[in-house]
Amino acid sequence: MITFFILFAVFILFYINKLTNTLCLVREIPEERQTKVFRTINVLITILLISSYIEILFT
Numbered sequence: 001m002i003t004f005f006i007l008f009a010v011f012i013l014f015y016i017n018k019l020t021n022t023l024c025l026v027r028e029i030p031e032e033r034q035t036k037v038f039r040t041i042n043v044l045i046t047i048l049l050i051s052s053y054i055e056i057l058f059t
Contacts, residue, residue, distance in 0.1 A: 005056070009049045016045050 024034050
């Protein structure tokens, strides 16, 4: 179960970063702000994935 969830989490993080990059290009976000955007989105997605794993683990 943990192996499947880790692979799923890596895929989700990769795909979200790809979508974030597209968002930055379309919205023409300056380079200095892009790092903040990526960091914020990655932290939020990581929190979401960890909470999802804990919920699955204790259900």
